[in-house]
Structures are given as structure tokens and as C-alpha cells.
Amino acid sequence: MWKHDTWVKPYLKQYKFLLATVLFLGVLTTFCGGALMFTSGYTIDKSATRPYNILMIYPAILLTRAFGIGRPTFKYIERLRSHNWVLRVTSNLRTRLYQTVEQDAAFFSEKYQSGNILGLLSEDIDHLQNLYLRTVFPTVVGILLVVIITIGIGYFDWWFGLFILLLLLIEVLWAPLLSTSIEAARRERQKTLKDQLYTELTDNILGANDWVLSGRKADFQKTTQTTINQLNASKLISKKFGWQRDFYLQLVLGVIFLVLIVFTNLHFTSTQAQANYVAAFVLAIAPVDETIIPISQGFEEYPMYRDSVKRLNQLHPTPQKLPPQQQLAPADFQTLTIQNLQFEYDATTPVLVRNFNQTIQRGEKLALIGPSGSGKTTLLQLINGDLAPQKGAVLVNQINVRALQNNRQQLFAFLNQQPFLFNTSILNNVRLGNENKSDQQVRDAIAAVKMQDLVESLPQGYDTSVQEAGARFSGGEQQRLSLARILLQDAPIVLLDEPTVGLDPITEHDLLQTIFTVLQDKTIIWVTHHLQGINHVDQVIFWNQGQIEMAGNPQHLYQTNAHFQELYRMDQGIIH
Template identity: 40%
Template sequence: MRRFIQKKSKEHPSWVTPYVKEYAGLFLLIIILSLLSAGCAAAMMYTAGALISKAALRPENILMIYVPIVLVRTFGFGKGVIQYAERLLSHSTILKVLGRMRVRMYQTIEPHVLTVRRSISTGRVLGLLAEDIERLQNLYLRALLPLCSSILIFGVGIVALGMYDVKFALLLGCFVGFLAFIIPCIALFSTMKRRQEWKDRRSRSYQELTDAVLGLTDWVMSGQSRLFIEKFKRTQQASARINHYLRRYDWRLNWFVYSLSGLVIICMTLWAGTFAEAGKLDVVWIAAFGLIAFPLMDTLLRTSNAIMELPEYRRSIERIKQMEQDANMVAQEMKYQVTADEIKPFDNMASVMLELQEVGFRYPDTKEWAVRQVNLQIPQGKKVAILGRSGSGKSTLLQLIQGSILSSEGSVLINGVTAQANQNRLFSFLNQSPYLFDTSVANNIRLACPDADDKQIHQVIQMVGLDRLIDSLPQGIHTSMQEAGSRFSGGERQRIALARVLLQDRPIVLLDEPTVGLDPITEKKLIDTILDLLKDRSLVWVTHHLTGLEQMDEIIFMEDGFVKMRGSHQTLMANERYRNLYELDHFSYLL
């Protein structure tokens, strides 16, 4: 458990403790509710036991039976209501925690999106992380909270029993502790290797399948699809065998633990019997002591599931942390260490001057320059397009502008300050495949600005022209993405990402081929919307297409890292090469 709680440092805070601290009050309330619910169940059985015993005697007064009947009903009713309240509260709290985690993940990756994209495919990374983060809800719901409640119930139960008989309480405490806590730990360690192997195989085969689906056409074209299917089947069968073994093991373990828990009930009844014989306990309470053990053991034995699942949660946390570190590391590797003098946040966000002076960049351990001698001035509101063949240096130039990598020579300045120093406040980014999370439409847009209210969300939705579509969804902006996701086309997904950018309200927007994969008409409409909505912002747009270039202030052609041709659309039209390219691209668009 310490491994879950402790692994943190100032730079990499834990993915569990900050949220537990932040919602400590709610967590405490959930634990109290779960204790009350277990208490009601125990009290119900206890009074039911007393009632049965009393009813077997000849009561002097009908009230002797009637009071326990009312109590049994009250506790029975209370258990259901409190348990329901506990579930509602715990799910609502966990959803709040998950929301915070998603925003944190987005904010970690978003500033480095240009550099991270090089080594890790962003959409897939975010997908994986969303899955892992979702799994963490079970860490709270099925592990941390039940474990806390069980430990408390265990402690309170033993202390209460100790008030009658210390020796028996200690003996029973050891036995129950062994059943509820020690046996699951032993079982976990003895099967750890196999569990790990099963998880590894499963994720490997998932990766293989994803790869195969992505490259389906190539498999079919090469006539090797049968080969792949057979190999995949073999992997699946091997992991099914391990899974079968583990399920049988878990089933036997549960059977063993629950059988032994029967012993606890027998011990309690026998102890209450001898206690009554010695005249220390009224005989009617014998059954009560026997029955109270049922609900308490049931709650305690749930810890075994929680303990068995701990490694799974640990791996999820490790993967998330790893990704967080990778994202920072990839960016740091090429990053410039900003000196304190350079971190001068400037206030005038409405007028930002971006300037590249003789900028050059060489990737570590390479001889070739990826970008060389680039000069560029982008005053607020200027629109610049960067074109060039694959490998000509466009993305590297975009990263230099964003400040996520440091120029090897020359400088990138924003209002005279290094871009990197103000990176998080200056740039928005729109790429080829914006990721939509499995949460509501509103939350997907709000990701870029967690404080935005519903009114602002509606406003940006209207601006990007999605209001009719979103209003037609069953719950409008609160419709879950899972329900709505399939209804969004590529262009509409880009519009949602554009709504995020609008909400972010940053002076410079970097566009990395956001229209790739769209049909020409949708592409043209999207470009018009982007240029219209972002008219006050500076734009740096990496593209392979010449559609929409008429509206740009400057077009830059990159070749082998150098700027080979530049100018406005009108001036470049005088250049035969540009005119040919434009006509070719425009002709294909008209087709």
C-alpha cells in the first residue's frame, strides 16, 4: 500500500494522494457511511438473533418481542438506505477525482504535443492513458475505500469483543486477520508471476491486433492474413490457458476462505455459549453473537479482492507516471534551460510579436541541419503557412517556434523574450487527430479551460457551427462522448478541437495539418471557419495542401531545412513553380 501512497516528488506528484487529500472530507464520509451500513447489517443480525431466542422463551411482556422486531426492521431499512447513499457519494467523489486526473494529464501533454508526437503517437497515448485513468476509479472504489472500512470494522469489532473477553478477542482477531489480510497476500505473491505473464500477453496481443487492424490492407495485399490470424489465435489460446488457471485458483481460494470463515461463526456461538454457561451473558444473546459474525465476515472478506487487484492498479499508476515523465523527458532532452532573467511574463497578451532570427537546429547526434538560417517575423494577427516535402523541416520549425526545442543557432523571441519561457500561456495547438475522451461533450471542450461554464461552452460550440448537431443529442452538451462519438465525422471532431482552442484564448495558434483526411469540401469549409474565427490571432499553419493559401499573409516553402521560397500568394503567383503547384492542387480540389 505504501508504494501507492508514497511514490512522489515535487516534480512528479503522486497520482493518488493529492486527490485523497483534496477530497478528504468526502472520503471520510464515504468510509463512515460504509461503517454505518456494515453496522446496521450487524445490528440487524444481532437483534434478529436476540429476537429468535426471546421468541423461543415465554416472554413476560409482548414489548420484549415487539422492540427487537422494530429494531430489525429499522436496521434492515437503514442498511439499504445508507449503502445506497454510500454508493452514490463514492461514485460522485470518484468522478470528480477522475475529472481532475484527466485535466492534469491533458495539461501535462498538451504543451509538449509537438515534441512528444515525434516519439509517441499522441492519440494512442491519450487513449491508453484514458483507459488507465479510468481503471484508477476502481482503486478507490474497490480497493482503498473497502480496505479502510474493513480495517476499521476489524479494529472496532475486536475492541468491542475485547470488552467481554480479551483473550478470545485476541485469538479471534488473529484468525480473522489471517483470513482477511494474510491469506490474500500469500495468494497474490504465489501467483504474481502468472498474473504478470497474463497481463503482458494480453497487452501484447492487443497491440498486435491494433497494429494488424491499422495495417489491414497491407496484410491482405501481401497475402499473409491467414498467417497473422493463426499466430494471433495461438497467443490468445496461451493467454486463455493462464487465465483459466488463475480463475480456478481464485475460485478455490474463495471457497477455502469462506469455509474457514464459517469457523469464526461457530467459534463465536460456542464462545457465547460458554460465556452464558458461566453466567456472564444472558442466554438469549448466544444466537445474537453467532449471527453478528455473518455480515461482519462478509465485509471483511471483500478485502481479499481488493488486495489481489493492487498490482493491477500499481501498473496503471506506473504507466501514467511513465508517460508523464516521458512527455517531460522528450521535451527536456532538446529543451533550453531558461534562465531566471528570461522568465519575464509579459502582460500584453493582445499584442505578441514572434521573431525568428537566423534560426538553425540540429537534432542531438546528427550531422545534418533539420532547419537552417530561418528568419521570420509574425506580428499579432499575421497568418503564415509553412509548406514543403516530407522531411524538409516543417515540424521542427513549428517546435522551434513553440519553444519546445531550443535553436542550435540564432534565436526565437516573443516580444524580445524566449518563446519557451511563456510557452504555456501563448500557444494553442490543433493537429491532425484531436482526441475525444469518453466523457461528456462539454468536458471534452472544457479540457482546455477547466473553469469555463456551460454558457461559454455553448458560445464556442455555436461559433464553430456545431450548435445544431449538439442540440440534437439526447442531453445536449452533457451527452457522453461514447454515445455521441460515432455521430461525429472527422470535420466535426476538428471543430470540437477548434472549440477547445477558442476557449483557450491564446494569442498564437499552431496548426499541424488539421485538415488531413478530410474531403475537399469539408476541408475548405473548415479552413474558412478557422481563418474566420481566429482572425485576431497569429497563425502558423503547416500544410501539404495549397487550399486556403490565398488568405495567408506569408507562405514559406521549406527544402532541406532552408526557406527556399517565400511571399504572399499574390507575389508567389508570379513564380512559375508556385503557380504550377497551386493550379495542380486547385484543380484536384475542383475535381
């Protein structure tokens, strides 16, 4: 996994000097802590001998003050630098993750459930952050300290040095590996339960209205309770194991203290001057516990980090094989040509678009009608270049649309059945269509979609927050605000993907009237599921199983085609 990793190792190299500074500061912090205890112990021992002059212990007092100031200072700087390092790395990771999601937007919802997407966005990057803070940094600092302590004691006696090394390796190596082996399966289980909980909660929240309307509030609350109980029980077992492990690690540190007492009594008791160092050596080891004991916790969480790294490394956007890019000014657009188009997602799925041909002139309005799952939305994605066909091409002024992706936003505007409004002001939401437009131009667009009176009647007017997902407004009002975005975008081609789904007939009629009025000079391709408002378009295509069943001018079809007449009467509720 780590051999082919592209989410952790590159940033270790990119910020290696900052990382080295963090590790050095970490060692320096613990060194100052040990030196503080060393000088304090020496001062206590030396003072107990009642020196005839304060100057005999004054240097030790100064060093105690210096190390006492240095320890929190270096620790504070180390925290600043380490978090600066981690925030830089995670900022790059999040940017990369969001870009990957954005590049693969057309397929992402098909690859992952909503809950898994939330887990990917919220959990995995945090796990990588903790990988550095809880595992990488403490482990490297701990190993460096073990080397320093072993060399320091080995300078006086290598046998004692090796013995202390073995005891310290229990703290920094054996205990972490044992913790990992014991906790690995449990942590894997917790990760699985948490991912499952994300999926269940997302599913329940999205369907909350249906739970309430069905009168099953209690079942709604109980749905995730089993998973939550299992997760909490597993976490409690992990906590108890952690408490027991830390207790035994403290006992090992106690053994190290005893060994150092024996060591100092053998080497520093031949004279009174040497005896002053007994407490100094023993106390110097005390601050090490806060550095090396957390290593075991970081190691036992490794399975979660490993799973996150693995999942992120498996996250690859669908390769975009774009031809050399060209530029086309929106004002120069004249024709949109669809030539022998054929598309299927893979060999196991049915062909959604089959040998489709159509030429649409600037300003023309085309309606595409067909049953759900017949490939209408897929055709829109092919038209604007989100998807690449297996055969055929979509041409804008005889230029392949795949060669116009760099200025696609200037050529295509899109209004779907669930446009998203962000939790900010009305002005900001509409200005999303074109950030360069002035406040007055935004207000003019809102007025054009017949929302001016409603907006100006609100207490804060155009600065009113639309609330999360546009909750302040009805479905029809949300669509009108999204339509205002399109007016600001001012693209010559507008793609409408069933924008009136879920609206009542009167609201649907009024919205369609507004859409085709304010977009009268635009080229429109409108995907719909019925014939409401069909009189607004120049051409209508009845689409089924990737093929055209019927096509023509709606007025002409109504006069000459009995099947169209029957469909129109059924759609209007006029059945004979």
C-alpha cells in the same frame, strides 16, 4: 514508489473528511448488518421460550426493524459518498492527465506508441479508481471491523478475543498477502498482455485498409488472436484461484462460527436469560464475510495498480521555460524574423535546423520545400513557439515568440495535412476556430471556402454530423472545412503543413486556389513537398538537411535558375 507519489496521496489529503465519512458509513453498514442478525437471533431464541407477554420481545423486534432499515440505507449513502469521492478524485486525475498530454503535445507521440497512449488514458485512471474502491476502502473498513469484533469478544474473554483476532487476520491480512504473492506475476503478465493488445489493435485498425487491399483479411483477424488467447487463459487461471481462495476463506469463517458457538456455550448458558444470546452472538458475525472476503481480490490486483501509479508518476511534461509573457494585438503584427535559428531534439539526433535566417513582412507568402525528414514541420513548431531552439530566436515585431504564448491563438493559425473533424455538426466543427462567432458568420466562412452548395444540399444542412474523424466528407472537403475554421480564427499568420498531401492533382489545384484567395491578406508560411501552386507565393526556399539550398521569388528563379527550371518541369511531369 509511494514515497514520491503525486497521483494518489495528494487526493487522500485533499478529500480526507469525505474519505473519513465514507469509511465510517462502511463500518456502520456492516455494524447494522451484524446488529440485525444479533437482534434477529435474540428474538428467535427468546420467542422459543414462549414469553408470557409480547412486550418481552417487542424491543428486540423494533431494533430488528431499525437495523433492517439502517443497513440498506447506510449502504446506499456509503455507495453515493464513496462514488462521489472517487469521481471527484478521478475527475481531477483525468484533467491533470489531459493537461499533461496537452502540454507535451509536441513530443508525446514520439515518447509513446498510440496503443500505449490509449492504455494510459483508459486503463491507468480506472486502475486508480479501483485501487480506492476495491483495496483502500474494503481494507480500512475490514481492519476497523476486526478491531471492533476483537474488543467486543475480548470484553468477555481475552483468550477467545485473541483467538478470533488470529482467525480474522487470516481473512484480512494473511490471505490477501498470500493472494498477492501467488497472483503478482500472473497479474503483471496480464497487464503486459493488455498493453500489447492495445498496441496491436491500434496498429491493425490504423492499417486496416492495407490489410484488406492486400487480401489478407484472415491474417488481420489472427494477428491479435494469440495475445487474446494468452490473456483469456491467464484470466481463467486467476478466476479459478479466486474461487478456491474464497472457498477456503468461507471455511475459515465456518471455524469462526464454531469458535463462537463454543464461546457462547461457555459464557451464556448458565441461565435461561443468558442462553437467549447464544444465536445472537453467532449470527452477528455472518455479515462480516461480504466486507472482508473481497479484500483479498483487491490485494491481488495491486500489481496492476502499482504499475499504473508508477507509469503516471513517470509522466512528466517537457519543462516549459518561458520568458515573461507579453501581449501583441493581431492588428499590430508587422514582421516575423527568424534569427540564426538552430535546433536538434537531443545530442543523438541530427541538427534539423541550422543557422536559419529569414524576415517575412505582413501579408507575404513563403513556401518551404524539402524532402521528408528535413525538418520543415519542426521549423513550423519553432515559429509558433511549440519548440525552443538551442540557438537563435523567432521574433514577432522584435518580440520573442516564446514570450507570446499566452495569446498565440490570436497570432497563429495552423492547417496541417490531417486536420481533425469531430463527430458533431458542421457548424460546431467550423465554430471551433472562434466560439464567439454567430451562425451567420460561420455560414459565411463555409461559403468563402466554396462548401456552401454542398452543405446546403445535405438533408440537415449545417446541422449535419460530419461523423467520426469527418468520415462523411472527402479529404479535400475536410481541408476546406478546416480552412473555414482558420477564417473564423482570423489570425494574421497562417502556417500550412502540407495541407494537400494525398489529394488528386485537380482537387489539390482547386484547394490551393481557394486557400490563397481567402487568405490573401494573411502572412503564410507553407510547407510543401513539390512545386504545385508555387506561383501563389512571394518567396520559395528549398530546404535540405537544415540548410537553404536555393531561395528567391519563384518567377525570378524560373527565369534565371536552371536547377529550378528542371525541378519545375519534373514536378509538372514535363521531362526532356
